Amino acid sequence: MNLLQRRSIGAVLPLAILLLLAMLTFWLDRTVELNSTKTASPLTHEPDYIVDNFVIKRLSDAGEPRYLLSSKRMLHFPDDDSSHLEAPKLVQGQPGSTETRVSAKRGVVSADGKEVKLYESVELFKAGERTPQGQTSDMRVRTEYLRVVPDDDKADTPQRVLIEQGKTLLSGTGMAFDNRYRKIELQSAVNGTFERKK
DSSP states (O other): OOOHHHHHHHHHHHHHHHHHHHHHHHHHHHHHHHHHHHHOOOOSOOOEEEEEEEEEEEETTTTEEEEEEEEEEEEEETTTTEEEEEEEEEEEEETTTTOOEEEEEEEEEEETTOOOOEEEEEEEEEEOOOOOOOOOOEEEEEEEEEEEEEEGTTEEEEEEEEEEETTTEEEEEEEETTTTTEEEEEEEEEEEEEEOOO
């Protein structure tokens, strides 16, 4: 091999190695890109985790219990980040006030956790004050749908409601309930039977 041939091989060899590296880099880039598009599948409405006997307790800034949310089973769905509850129960109680309980057959907690939507056989129970005669003024509200915002102590529904307090009965369509200020507003088709106080 003469000197000229050695110089041409010496000049071509680094170029051949660079070309080979460029081709290998291009092949690796395409392979990784194709594999990543194959594995990225669209999210379906399938639960990514299930929790039995689910309980969550929220405390106030002072460390006192604000509310407790429990359910027989909780299913989390990643596509909309919602949590579906079976047989949910929400218990709210402020220091110095009576307890409020809400139950239903099923419920959905929003992605931000700020509201709970309750469905089927919904019952809101507000414990009343006990009279010296031993009677109570407990209140029950029944409906088929209720949206609850636990941090605001509020609930509402556009559906038909039945309210019982002692022998007093009220019914109407659409309700706004403010637990903090002990206020209920019925929006339409209101009927009632009131118990006369002695």
